Amino acid sequence: MVDLHNGMLFDEKVLTTPDDPSLGVIKGVKKILETNNIHASKLKHIIHGTTLVANAIIQRRGSKVALITSQGFRDIQEIGTESRYDTYDLFMKMPAPLVTRRWRFEVPERIGPDGQVITILDESKVIDVARAIASSDVDAIAVSLLHSYQNPNHERRIREILQHESPDIIVCISSDVMPEIGEYERTSTTICNAYVLPAFTRYLARLTNRFHEMGVNKDLYLMLSDGGTVHESTAAIYPIRLVQSGPAGGVQAAAAINKITDNEDNQGNILCFDMGGTTAKACLVEDGKPMHANEFEVARIFRGKKGSGIPLKIPVIEMIEIGAGGGSIAHLDNLGLIQVGPESAGADPGPACYGLGGQKATVTDADLILGYLAADNFLGGDIQLDIEASKTVVKNTIASPLGLSVVDAAWAIHETVNESMGQAAAIHALEKAKRITDYTMIPIGGAGPVHACNIALKLNLSLLICP
Structure with missing residues (x-):
């Protein structure tokens, strides 16, 4: 929420309500209004x-x-x-x-x-x-x-x-x-x-x-x-x-943030990195304007393979899916290698650390074990995360089968996600005849800032702006 008189910005975050998403929206709006003592009218x-x-x-x-x-x-x-x-x-x-x-x-x-x-x-x-x-x-x-x-x-x-x-x-x-x-x-x-x-x-x-x-x-x-x-x-x-309504709004916000940031290095070139609960997406913004396309594919069978989804002919901000999200489930494939996604724990039951019955290791569980998330300050302290539940599922599904410690297994999940996203973002830039190092990263989405720094290091980016 923004105050048009003084430009102040207010924000809140609540969990998704899968059975009726409108309830989550209303809960979030009520919360931000009550917190700041503003009447809906x-x-x-x-x-x-x-x-x-x-x-x-x-x-x-x-x-x-x-x-x-x-x-x-x-x-x-x-x-x-x-x-x-x-x-x-x-x-x-x-x-x-x-x-x-x-x-x-x-x-x-x-x-x-x-x-x-x-x-x-x-x-x-x-x-x-x-x-x-x-x-x-x-x-x-x-x-x-x-x-x-x-x-x-x-x-x-x-x-x-x-x-x-x-x-x-x-x-x-x-x-x-x-x-x-x-x-x-x-x-x-x-x-x-x-x-x-x-x-x-x-x-x-x-x-x-x-x-x-x-x-x-x-x-x-x-x-x-x-x-x-x-x-x-x-x-x-x-x-x-x-x-693409949700991700498009994030890209527009990233472009707006870049305009008010004193930055002479990137000349308005942004890598908008959006990592949510299920997927991660990337968008290149040049001179403050996101790239657009007139075609889009949804529900791809294979991530990153054009032609494996349902084609749509609509105007969209051009974003590519580059990886998994915070709720994506980590598992071992037939070769014993760690894979993350495309299955997601969603908001219900969600990651094991939510305490809602999740029994599979997710990216969020790994981030919590590694200290990237604070168990007592998630969503501003509104939700207490159960780190022991995260350790249990990571141990049972990843660490024990591979003979690793829980921390090493969590780091392996974290690195697997970061490496795949970094490579995909770099390839996307090359396909557009661009150098990824010419861009400043602005992370958005619930899990974006958690992974942004390590991905920026892998891409050798000189600047990252985290709103």
């Missing part, structure tokens, strides 16, 4: 960043979706672009389609690349499909027709028929969600939007209602994946544009 603006959309896709916790597409394009999710992220892997895995084949429907119609109608839409077939969906438990429908970005009339007519047959069902058409060339990416983006929309609108409704109950009389704005903001009414229609 005095708030002028509320901007919310969230990872809810990305997590729903990654964890497959979205709604049941049906797809309506042009005749002959029912299997576009599997066909994709026919590119392979690993040319020689005979057993290459791809993300399972969000819409099963049973719920993909074709309708006779065709629009040419110039927008001219080649085959008129068969409305009787659309009515049959609409009635079949209406009698099912499908929550949302994605409509993506060939070349609809040039002529959306067929998609709009399908939406009218669907809403007539099932007034309560959610319908997303690709010419609204992403009116651009590229049938595979456009279809994928529309499906993902429909997949998360029911859950996201319910979340948004709960959140806004609870804000109003608190006495907040201002509209809610949300952070977009490209670093901009959008009104809650628009976010409720196109939630897929918020897939």
Whole structure:
């Protein structure tokens, strides 16, 4: 929270509430207001960043979706672009389609690349499909027709028929969600939007209602994946544009911090290092402006392998996933080597040191054992960490099998994470024809500052700014 009159900044942190994330948001807002003796009615603006959309896709916790597409394009999710992220892997895995084949429907119609109608839409077939969906438990429908970005009339007519047959069902058409060339990416983006929309609108409704109950009389704005903001009414229609909402807000904050820092060495070049509970991401900021892209992949099968995820065609701040997060679980692979992630303990049960029943060693447990975290001052002293629980799980899962002391095992976990993140950040800079040593690191996220110094040393960075 920032005071616009004097520029003072206030912050608080609370644990995530996985069953209902809005409760955690409200708890945090109430806490920061009560701590600083400020009434909710005095708030002028509320901007919310969230990872809810990305997590729903990654964890497959979205709604049941049906797809309506042009005749002959029912299997576009599997066909994709026919590119392979690993040319020689005979057993290459791809993300399972969000819409099963049973719920993909074709309708006779065709629009040419110039927008001219080649085959008129068969409305009787659309009515049959609409009635079949209406009698099912499908929550949302994605409509993506060939070349609809040039002529959306067929998609709009399908939406009218669907809403007539099932007034309560959610319908997303690709010419609204992403009116651009590229049938595979456009279809994928529309499906993902429909997949998360029911859950996201319910979340948004709960959140806004609870804000109003608190006495907040201002509209809610949300952070977009490209670093901009959008009104809650628009976010409720196109939630897929918020897939990188949380990390994008952090990058914007890092760029703002750099502008007010007296620093002549980096000429505005920043390596924004964001390490949260599940993953770590990096973003290069040049001359105070983050790099942007028009494509993004979510739910990758293999970290760092482009093409192994679900493609989205949305404007985003270009961030790459470079490693694990504080809640990522450490384990031994088949060769007896320490690996960290991608599985995460999350907030429930969380790391063993939380005392909520976690039985697996995490990065946070290792950091606590090494003294990077204070057991009696976590979250400003609001949570007491159990260092003995951390020692027990690290001993049982890593130290004893490898014949190491608990401290050495914790250091091995810590170093494994740092080394992989440092290498990934350096490679990302090289791919952009940049030298990583020309950048100043600004760490964000819950675990970012804990690992920032060691990673900066590995990258030979001359300056690190920790807000």
